[in-house]
Amino acid sequence: MTITHTLDGSRLTLLFEGRLDTNTAPQLEEELKTALNGVTHLTLDFAQLVYISSAGLRVILAAHKQLSKSGGMALKNVNKTVMEVFEMTGFADILTFE
Amino acid sequence: MRNTFLKWLFLFIAAAFLLTFGVSFFIQTEQARENAVNSIKLKMDDVQKQIMENRENIAVIRAIADASALAKARAFAKMIELKPSLLNSPRELENIRVRLDVDELHVSNEKGVLIACIPAEYRGYNMAGSKQSGAFMPALTNPGFALAQDPQKKGINGEIFQYAGVARIDRPGIVQIGYHPKRLRDAMEVADIEKLYAGFRIGKSGRIIIAKDDRIVSINDHWFIGKSLQEYGIPPEQLRTEDDFIVTIRGTRYIAMARNYEGYTIIGVLPHSEMYVGRNDMGVLLIVCNLVLFAVVFMLVSFLVQKVVINGIHKVNRSLEKITKGDLNERVEVKTNDEFISLSNGINSTVSALKDAIAEAKARIDAELELARAIQISSLPNVFPPYPERHEFEIYAAMQTAKEVGGDFYDFYLIGERHLAVLIADVSGKGIPAALFMMTTKTLIQSLAESGLAPAVVFTEANRRLCENNEMGMFVTAFMGILELDTGKFTYVNAGHNPPLIRKAGEPFEAMKTHAGFVLGGMEGMSYRQYELFLDSGDKIFLYTDGVTEALNQEQVLYSYASLEAALNTENAAQMDVRRLLEHVSQELDRFTASAEQADDITMLALEYKGRRDQ
Numbered sequence: 015m016t017i018t019h020t021l022d023g024s025r026l027t028l029l030f031e032g033r034l035d036t037n038t039a040p041q042l043e044e045e046l047k048t049a050l051n052g053v054t055h056l057t058l059d060f061a062q063l064v065y066i067s068s069a070g071l072r073v074i075l076a077a078h079k080q081l082s083k084s085g086g087m088a089l090k091n092v093n094k095t096v097m098e099v100f101e102m103t104g105f106a107d108i109l110t111f112e
Numbered sequence: 113m114r115n116t117f118l119k120w121l122f123l124f125i126a127a128a129f130l131l132t133f134g135v136s137f138f139i140q141t142e143q144a145r146e147n148a149v150n151s152i153k154l155k156m157d158d159v160q161k162q163i164m165e166n167r168e169n170i171a172v173i174r175a176i177a178d179a180s181a182l183a184k185a186r187a188f189a190k191m192i193e194l195k196p197s198l199l200n201s202p203r204e205l206e207n208i209r210v211r212l213d214v215d216e217l218h219v220s221n222e223k224g225v226l227i228a229c230i231p232a233e234y235r236g237y238n239m240a241g242s243k244q245s246g247a248f249m250p251a252l253t254n255p256g257f258a259l260a261q262d263p264q265k266k267g268i269n270g271e272i273f274q275y276a277g278v279a280r281i282d283r284p285g286i287v288q289i290g291y292h293p294k295r296l297r298d299a300m301e302v303a304d305i306e307k308l309y310a311g312f313r314i315g316k317s318g319r320i321i322i323a324k325d326d327r328i329v330s331i332n333d334h335w336f337i338g339k340s341l342q343e344y345g346i347p348p349e350q351l352r353t354e355d356d357f358i359v360t361i362r363g364t365r366y367i368a369m370a371r372n373y374e375g376y377t378i379i380g381v382l383p384h385s386e387m388y389v390g391r392n393d394m395g396v397l398l399i400v401c402n403l404v405l406f407a408v409v410f411m412l413v414s415f416l417v418q419k420v421v422i423n424g425i426h427k428v429n430r431s432l433e434k435i436t437k438g439d440l441n442e443r444v445e446v447k448t449n450d451e452f453i454s455l456s457n458g459i460n461s462t463v464s465a466l467k468d469a470i471a472e473a474k475a476r477i478d479a480e481l482e483l484a485r486a487i488q489i490s491s492l493p494n495v496f497p498p499y500p501e502r503h504e505f506e507i508y509a510a511m512q513t514a515k516e517v518g519g520d521f522y523d524f525y526l527i528g529e530r531h532l533a534v535l536i537a538d539v540s541g542k543g544i545p546a547a548l549f550m551m552t553t554k555t556l557i558q559s560l561a562e563s564g565l566a567p568a569v570v571f572t573e574a575n576r577r578l579c580e581n582n583e584m585g586m587f588v589t590a591f592m593g594i595l596e597l598d599t600g601k602f603t604y605v606n607a608g609h610n611p612p613l614i615r616k617a618g619e620p621f622e623a624m625k626t627h628a629g630f631v632l633g634g635m636e637g638m639s640y641r642q643y644e645l646f647l648d649s650g651d652k653i654f655l656y657t658d659g660v661t662e663a664l665n666q667e668q669v670l671y672s673y674a675s676l677e678a679a680l681n682t683e684n685a686a687q688m689d690v691r692r693l694l695e696h697v698s699q700e701l702d703r704f705t706a707s708a709e710q711a712d713d714i715t716m717l718a719l720e721y722k723g724r725r726d727q
Contacts, residue, residue: 036542036712067662068538068541068589068658069541072585072586075635076585101628103608103609103630104608104628104629104630104638105608105630107630108630108635
């Protein structure tokens with residue numbers, strides 16, 4: 015999985031490409047530790063994300079909790095497969111989609 | 113390290129340089145001073161010797177001149193005895209003067225009055241009339257009298273002139289001759305103290321000064337002749353010792369020495385600057401040589417250190433870096449010298465020991481994980497049929513674990529006599545944390561369910577408790593249903609889990625209609641909705657985790673929900689009991705994944721309602 019960062023002031027957009035699963039979730043977790051410094055708004059662009067597992071959901075939930083105290087987190091370009099996972103797990107009810 | 117070393121090396125060499133230079137500068141200074149003093153001393157010795165030699169020369173010449181003058185006077189006296197009449201003949205007197213090669217001739221009578229003279233105008237002069245001529249008066253009474261006077265300057269023209277005289281032979285009287293002592297004059301001129309300075313120079317611009325009675329008599333600057341030494345710049349108190357001293361003469365510093373000889377004061381002076389010329393030249397040479405030498409030493413040592421030590425250390429560091437990054441197969445091989453061989457061997461044996469220790473620890477951890485896995489699995493109900501005396505339902509469950517400890521689990525238990533709870537769940541993540549979270553969840557839900565709470569209440573409460581102290585941010589998706597055995601009423605709740613499939617009599621398996629609530633433990637304050645449906649005899653429910661639908665084959669293709677539904681709905685599957693059904697799905701799955709490694713736990717549970725006990 016590759017993650018591309020685009021920082022605009024305190025707004026960070028991460029573009030995902032590949033699978034967000036048990037193997038790649040720690041990478042995202044590690045990157046967010048440093049990337050979220052001073053960031054108030056986080057947008058996750060899932061246009062190129064093909065799969066998400068529960069490990070990936072865990073990291074997204076953690077980011078969501080962290081950013082809900084500042085500006086918030088939103089997801090965009092979520093494909094059908096991934097959206098189904100969000101719906102099935104109830105994440106669709108708590109996350110913001112653009 | 114290299115920089116530190118070079119810094120110290122530089123400091124050390126600089127210190128050595130300064131020390132060498134300082135010591136040799138000090139020695140050179142002492143030497144220069146000693147040389148200066150010696151050279152002044154030698155010159156003064158020479159001056160002293162010159163004065164002495166001059167005096168001796170003059171004395172010898174004087175003795176010869178005196179003897180010759182007296183011989184001439186005696187010859188003249190003999191001539192007068194032989195021919196007294198010549199006294200009256202100026203022509204004969206002049207003749208004699210020329211023959212005797214003298215300038216003046218004087219002859220007196222018995223009273224000392226001159227009776228015959230050249231020059232003639234002295235005739236009648238009484239010899240007793242002056243101190244100089246009076247010295248010859250004893251000749252009047254002493255026939256053996258002879259006197260050669262000291263040469264002295266004539267009052268008239270300052271020329272050096274000498275008189276010699278004897279007693280007359282024919283009768284009492286004085287015979288005297290006067291002459292210019294040419295050789296003596298020449299010798300005296302050579303011996304002139306005033307000109308002595310010119311013959312002696314000390315070094316390049318050092319010189320000799322001679323004084324008599326504190327008046328300068330010989331010096332290069334004629335203006336100072338006759339001036340006192342004090343006026344010239346040499347204080348008199350310095351003249352008392354023979355040690356060297358420093359004076360400043362017209363703005364220039366000199367090292368000087370003085371000595372007294374035969375009434376003269378001989379002073380030698382040498383400019384201070386000149387004294388140290390040799391030392392300064394030597395100093396410059398020394399600095400250049402030392403700089404070259406030390407630069408060579410510095411570069412050589414630095415080069416050797418680089419070659420022998422630094423390169424070795426860098427090599428060791430590179431290996432250590434690899435080892436630190438986890439490559440325990442890296443070996444340090446620096447064999448440049450004994451110390452590095454020892455260091456390399458030390459590191460290699462340490463790494464090797466570390467590797468063994470890690471392997472041992474890994475084996476132990478693996479064993480413990482396996483044990484944990486075994487405990488985890490054994491905590492699930494795994495005896496089938498679990499309730500042989502019960503005829504209202506058939507249940508079968510299976511969990512095919514992945515290599516790593518996962519967080520899947522299923523559960524079922526009777527609540528009282530009339531209710532059966534079934535549960536399937538999947539904890540996010542893997543490993544020991546997931547396993548522990550699973551055990552907690554399982555126990556928590558069971559205790560809540562067994563206390564008779566409705567499924568939605570059980571989940572709401574379980575969520576609340578799981579959110580407490582959940583620093584790891586773990587969560588679990590879960591589906592739970594409670595079957596009322598008497599009526600077939602199935603009450604269920606879903607917390608983010610894959611919806612189970614249901615097969616009503618005569619229909620295919622299809623997804624159960626649920627609206628998924630949020631996962632358990634993910635967020636505080638979540639509440640869950642429960643749904644209900646009624647099962648008739650022969651209806652089946654199939655619960656599973658995403659390990660089934662997301663199983664991958666070697667082409668990284670997901671098994672998918674559609675495949676699962678298809679497998680459940682194959683023609684002969686309709687006749688299968690729950691155990692066969694699960695085995696069938698399992699086989700289908702194995703066929704799909706083939707030799708691909710299983711990444712996640714695969715958990716399935718199937719329940720068939722057989723109808724009321726009394727039916």
